[in-house]
Amino acid sequence: MPLINQLLANGLIAGAIYALMASSFSLIFNIVKFMDFSPGAIYVLAAFAAFFFNIVLGLNFFVALILSLIIVSLAAIVINKSVYKPIRERKGSNFILLLASFGVFLIVTGIILLLFGAQVKTFGLPIEKGYDIFGALITKTQILLIVTSLVLFFFLQLFMKTTKLGKSMRAVADNREIASTLGINVEKTITITFVIAAILAGVAGILVGIEQNIEHSMGFIVVIKGITASIVGGVGNVPAALLGGFLIGIVENLGILFLPSGYKDAIAFLILIIFLLFRPQGIFGVKTREEVSG
Amino acid sequence: MKEKILRIENLEAGYGELKVLKGINIEARKGDLVAIIGPNGSGKSTMIKSIFGLVKPTKGQILFKGKKITGKRPDEIVHYGITYVPQGRLVFSTMTVEENLEMGAFILKDKSIVKERMEEVYKFFPELKEKRNQRATFLSGGQQQMLSIGRALMLKPEMILLDEPSLGLAPMAMQDIFRKIKTINKQGTTVILVEQNAHLALAICNKAYVIETGRIALKGGKDIAKKQKVKDLYLGH
Ligand SMILES: Nc1ncnc2c1ncn2[C@@H]1O[C@H](COP(=O)(O)OP(=O)(O)OP(=O)(O)O)[C@@H](O)[C@H]1O
Ligand SMILES: [Mg+2]
Numbered sequence: 001m002p003l004i005n006q007l008l009a010n011g012l013i014a015g016a017i018y019a020l021m022a023s024s025f026s027l028i029f030n031i032v033k034f035m036d037f038s039p040g041a042i043y044v045l046a047a048f049a050a051f052f053f054n055i056v057l058g059l060n061f062f063v064a065l066i067l068s069l070i071i072v073s074l075a076a077i078v079i080n081k082s083v084y085k086p087i088r089e090r091k092g093s094n095f096i097l098l099l100a101s102f103g104v105f106l107i108v109t110g111i112i113l114l115l116f117g118a119q120v121k122t123f124g125l126p127i128e129k130g131y132d133i134f135g136a137l138i139t140k141t142q143i144l145l146i147v148t149s150l151v152l153f154f155f156l157q158l159f160m161k162t163t164k165l166g167k168s169m170r171a172v173a174d175n176r177e178i179a180s181t182l183g184i185n186v187e188k189t190i191t192i193t194f195v196i197a198a199i200l201a202g203v204a205g206i207l208v209g210i211e212q213n214i215e216h217s218m219g220f221i222v223v224i225k226g227i228t229a230s231i232v233g234g235v236g237n238v239p240a241a242l243l244g245g246f247l248i249g250i251v252e253n254l255g256i257l258f259l260p261s262g263y264k265d266a267i268a269f270l271i272l273i274i275f276l277l278f279r280p281q282g283i284f285g286v287k288t289r290e291e292v293s294g
Numbered sequence: 295m296k297e298k299i300l301r302i303e304n305l306e307a308g309y310g311e312l313k314v315l316k317g318i319n320i321e322a323r324k325g326d327l328v329a330i331i332g333p334n335g336s337g338k339s340t341m342i343k344s345i346f347g348l349v350k351p352t353k354g355q356i357l358f359k360g361k362k363i364t365g366k367r368p369d370e371i372v373h374y375g376i377t378y379v380p381q382g383r384l385v386f387s388t389m390t391v392e393e394n395l396e397m398g399a400f401i402l403k404d405k406s407i408v409k410e411r412m413e414e415v416y417k418f419f420p421e422l423k424e425k426r427n428q429r430a431t432f433l434s435g436g437q438q439q440m441l442s443i444g445r446a447l448m449l450k451p452e453m454i455l456l457d458e459p460s461l462g463l464a465p466m467a468m469q470d471i472f473r474k475i476k477t478i479n480k481q482g483t484t485v486i487l488v489e490q491n492a493h494l495a496l497a498i499c500n501k502a503y504v505i506e507t508g509r510i511a512l513k514g515g516k517d518i519a520k521k522q523k524v525k526d527l528y529l530g531h
Contacts, residue, residue: 164400167389171397174386180368181346181378182445183401 002135007253009136013211014225015249016149020204021226022233022241023156024197030173030236031193034094037101038079039201040223041108044216046072046202047209048112051121069202076198077191079104085187105219113216122213145207152203153242156196160238169193173236221265225252228272234282244282296324297359299453299484300345304354307344314340316508317354322453322486322501327479329499331492337508338488339381342455345486346378347371358453372401377446381457381488383438385430385445392426394441398448408448415444418474436467443474453484460491472498 024039049071053064083100092100130137160166171179172189180186208218229248233240252267259267275282300322308314314337322328332338343349345356347368355364358374368378377398386394395415399408416423419440425433430441439459446454456475460468468491476498479485489495496502496516504512512518 167393167397168400170389170393171386171400174388175384177348177368178380178384178386179397181348181372181380182397183369183372184397185369 004254004257005134005136007256008250009133009138009142011250011253012146012246013138013142013249014253015246016146017204017208017222017245018225018229018248019153019242019245020149020200020207021222022229022245023153023238024201024204025226025230026233026236026238026241027169027193027197027200029230030238031169031190032084032088032097034097034101035227036084036097037105037223038076038108039197039226040219041105042072042076042198042201043205043208043222044109044112044214044219045075045205047205047214047218048116048216050206050209051116051123051214055121055123065206068206069199072198072202073195075108076194080191080194105223109216109219116216118216120213120215123210125210139211141211145211148203148207152200156200157239159196165189165192224265224272225268228268228275230282231275231280232271232282234284237282237284240282240284243284298322298357299324299326299359300486301357302341302345302354303357305341305344305351305356306353307340307349307351309340309349313352314508315344315351318505318508318510320503320510322484324452324484325479325482326501327476327485327487327499329492329495329502330486330488330505331490331495331502332505332511334490336505338490338505339457340508341505342378342457342486342488345371345455346376372449375449375452377449377451377454379442379446379454379456379459381461383435383442383462385433385438385441387431388429390427390429391422391433391441394430394445395422395448398445401449411448411450415447418447418477419444434467435463436470439463439467439471440474443471443478447478451483453486454478455486455488457488458490459487460489460494468494 021039021043025035028036028039046068049068050064053059053067054061059067083104084097087097087100125141128139128141130139160170168179168184168189169192171182172184172186176186204222225248229244230241231244232247233242233244248268248271251271252264255267256264298321300320302318302320305318306313306315318341320328320330330338330341340349344351347366347370351364355362357363358376361374363371363374386397389397392412395412396408399411402408416426421437422440422444425437430438433441443456443459459471459475463471472494475485475487487495487499496518499516501515502513502518503510504518512521514521
């Protein structure tokens with residue numbers, strides 16, 4: 001069974017990335033109630049920032065990583081403050097916000113294209129020999145990728161469940177108006193949520209960058225898969241995003257057994273459409289509740 | 295006479311083009327239990343939301359202990375010692391009972407005080423203690439109302455605003471909640487109680503206002519219930 005095992009391993013690797021992206025989408029969806037495309041842009045931005053600091057400037061990888069995460073955090077703050085907040089204050093609909101976020105996505109990736117050009121870039125790490133695990137070949141970087149995703153996810157859960165900040169994020173997500181009457185600064189909480197979401201998406205982008213390579217157009221497909229993963233898990237359900245992510249990763253890789261590999265990306269679309277039609281609330285079915293108050 | 299704790303002067307407010315409050319004057323002294331009754335859509339919630347900064351007044355002012363609080367944000371108002379129990383039992387449904395109460399004490403830094411207050415709330419509403427680790431979604435209507443009130447007690451407020459606490463509750467649960475509201479008031483908290491259920495509200499208040507289409511139509515003491523107009527319109531006899 002080495003082929004299946006290899007496909008499963010590939011599924012886990014892809015799934016780890018989708019899970020990070022899905023948590024990023026879900027965190028933001030929870031607090032501002034619209035599907036925000038900007039984590040896709042953040043993903044690309046982080047990968048290119050890390051490339052710039054590490055390869056172009058020659059800085060140590062960890063320094064480059066930290067600087068890149070600072071940059072994407074700032075970018076997320078600017079995006080929220082200069083684009084989404086004015087729309088929120090004018091009571092723009094979620095559809096307008098979604099379109100605006102698509103605009104943000106195009107602008108950010110467009111700027112990256114202008115700055116770095118269209119050709120594929122690599123971090124130029126030496127080719128690694130894979131470890132043989134149950135007949136599947138997995139490299140150290142790939143293991144690092146899966147472990148990082150799981151560890152980040154674990155700390156995210158812990159943070160949301162046990163810290164005062166995490167709880168206030170959940171309160172604002174649950175009912176913004178009531179949260180404000182308890183003394184929670186809603187705008188500040190939204191900003192912090194965007195920063196955390198940006199760090200998740202940023203780490204995903206950098207991990208993919210070192211594991212594969214980077215190009216300005218790498219964001220779109222990951223937006224689709226990340227959003228699919230968060231919908232499959234149950235929109236806004238952050239723990240379920242992890243399962244959704246791994247599910248999409250594994251299913252699309254196993255699909256190669258039955259379909260030509262060119263159809264891999266189509267599988268995610270297919271799953272997305274099936275869920276939207278038949279189970280829009282996702283596997284773990286928490287229906288999103290409209291905020292009503294008298 | 296006790297000190298004036300709340301003064302609302304010529305308050306006007308609404309939503310965009312829609313004018314809801316058309317010049318409201320209300321006064322409460324320390325320790326009062328003020329009932330504000332009125333029919334559906336008369337502007338009761340809008341008035342309470344204006345006090346808490348959730349609706350921006352277009353005219354008039356609101357004074358709390360002589361200090362102007364008009365135009366302040368909700369997260370600032372709570373620091374004055376005012377808390378709010380919204381209409382419709384709006385607890386955080388995705389959070390546990392305990393977490394809901396913790397959120398009520400969000401502005402307190404000292405964790406031991408939060409624990410202490412929580413125990414006091416549990417003593418006041420023993421049913422909540424049994425359900426402390428359950429998500430608020432799974433509580434009954436009455437228990438959700440207790441939680442909503444408990445959350446607003448965590449700060450030991452000087453004044454508490456209650457928006458239709460009887461709404462949607464079974465008669466027994468309603469009676470329970472109103473007894474608790476009376477107790478809260480007796481322990482020294484000024485209560486502003488908005489209600490459609492005039493019977494219950496007038497029974498426990500010491501001062502009452504009737505609000506109709508955004509204006510104060512009547513005001514008085516508890517005895518307002520004896521007025522023919524109130525009887526006809528709100529008490530159904
Ligand atoms: N967010 C809002 N946007 C627009 N109009 C609103 C909003 N909230 C309330 N209104 C309108 O303002 C008017 C007064 O509403 P309000 O909620 O203050 O009434 P109420 O006295 O609390 O009624 P009820 O007893 O039903 O709670 C109503 O006509 C209502 O439709
Ligand atoms: Mg109301």
